[in-house]
Amino acid sequence: MKCKDLQQVVFRKYEDGDGPTKIFRDLSGSLGLATIKRWCKMIRDTGSIQLSKPPGGPRFARTSKTIQKVKHKLNQKKMASVRSLAKDYSISKSSSHRILKEDMKLYPYKMRIEPKLTEEHKNKRKKFVNWVGHNFRKEDTMRILFSDEKIFDLDGMYNSQNQRIWAVSRDEADEKGGIKVKQKFPQKVMVWLGVCSKGVTPLVIFDSGTVDHAEYIQKVLPVALKYGNKTFGKHWTFQQDGAKRHIHHLTQTWCQDNFPSFIDKDHWPPNSPDLNPLDYCIWDEFAQCVNWKKVTSKATLIDELKCAVEKIRQDVVLQSCSSWTARLSRVLKNGGGYLKK
Incomplete structure (x- = not known):
């Protein structure tokens, strides 16, 4: 009624x-x-029943007309917040939120950062995939030693979106560890690591935080060579990306003279961290193994990094390397584009 x-x-x-x-x-x-x-x-x-108009916006804000306006707004503008939509159409934030989630079946996604790939880059990526297909069997790809460098700092790693503190107030949340203190210029440590289907190499640490081709040749390449020969014998391949210290002519000459096989600067495609197991898997695993609560100085950071490399799970390493050829196939299907996952 x-x-x-x-x-x-x-x-x-x-x-x-x-x-x-x-x-x-x-x-x-x-x-x-x-x-x-x-x-x-x-x-x-x-002498009559006189009901006053309820306060706030109209009771039925989620009308078909308003929903169509929101759709039109989103088609014209890639990003729009719940707050801005509520303000534009004089509805509550909760109504705006329900229109997006319940009526339009939309979900909020955070903006992701990925390397910019030109058509030339995409063509080189496709060319690389074809080159691997013609020169490597599946078992050969399992004998590739992938490598990369990464910088860690004293602030550690955390996810502001997923790491939540449940509390009755902001003050209680802060007391329970809800504040992440970040330094303006935190001390940093650069490390190098190699990974293959059999495991990970010893960790190489650069105290200065940077490394040039001379230090790379002196400290890194002998470690990679010793590990590769011990693990695979005479038949394996070394990989490195297009960083300047890697493509330096002296680095390329050293690799040519010492490694049984290596992917030279003319074959590894530019802007392709999504093709390196370290970038698309192992570095995250490594960071999760670090006990960041113990990191209070550069010395303790180095100690924790050394301990963390021993905790990297072998099944994660094997899976990341085993899926490499499948990722290459996806590159071709994606027209040379960047792989989202």
Whole structure:
């Protein structure tokens, strides 16, 4: 029964001499007793039921017209917040949120950062995939030693979106560790690591935080060579990306003279961290193995990095290397584009 109809029923019954309790019983719970008493008082005082307009926006904000306006807005503008939509269409934030999630079946996604790939880059990526297909069997790809460098700092790693503190107030959350203190210029440590289907190499640490081709040749390449020969014997391949210290002519010459095989600067495609197991898997695993609570200085950071490399799970390493050829196939299907996952 509509509200207007209920008002007429209450008005008629009250005029006939029925009290609020009897009206409530006759309506079988269609209206609350308190509401009926309030309406009866209105009839007694004014001779009619006069309901004031409810405060705030209209009761039914999620109309088809408003939903169409929101759709049009999103088609014109790639990003729009719940707050801005609510302000633009004079609706509450909760109504705006329900329109997006319940009516339009949309989900909020955080903006991701990925390397910019030109058509030339995409063509080189496709060319690399074809080159691997013609020169490597599946078992050969399992004998590739991938390598990379990464910088860690004293602030550690955390995810502001996923790491939540449940508390009754902001102050309590802060007391439970809800504040992440970041330094303006935190001390940093650069490390090098190699990974293959059999495991990971010893960790090489650069105390200065940077490394040039000379230090790379002196400290890194002998470690890679020793590990590769010990693990695979005479048949394996070394990989490195297009960093300047890697493509330096002296580095390339050293690799050519010492490694059984290596992917030279003319074959590894530019802007392709999504093709290196370290970038798309192992570095995250490594960071999760670090006990960041113990990191209070550069020395403790180095100690924790050394401990963490021993905790990297072998099944994660094997899976990341085993999936490499499948990722290459996806590059071709994606027209040379960047792999999202």
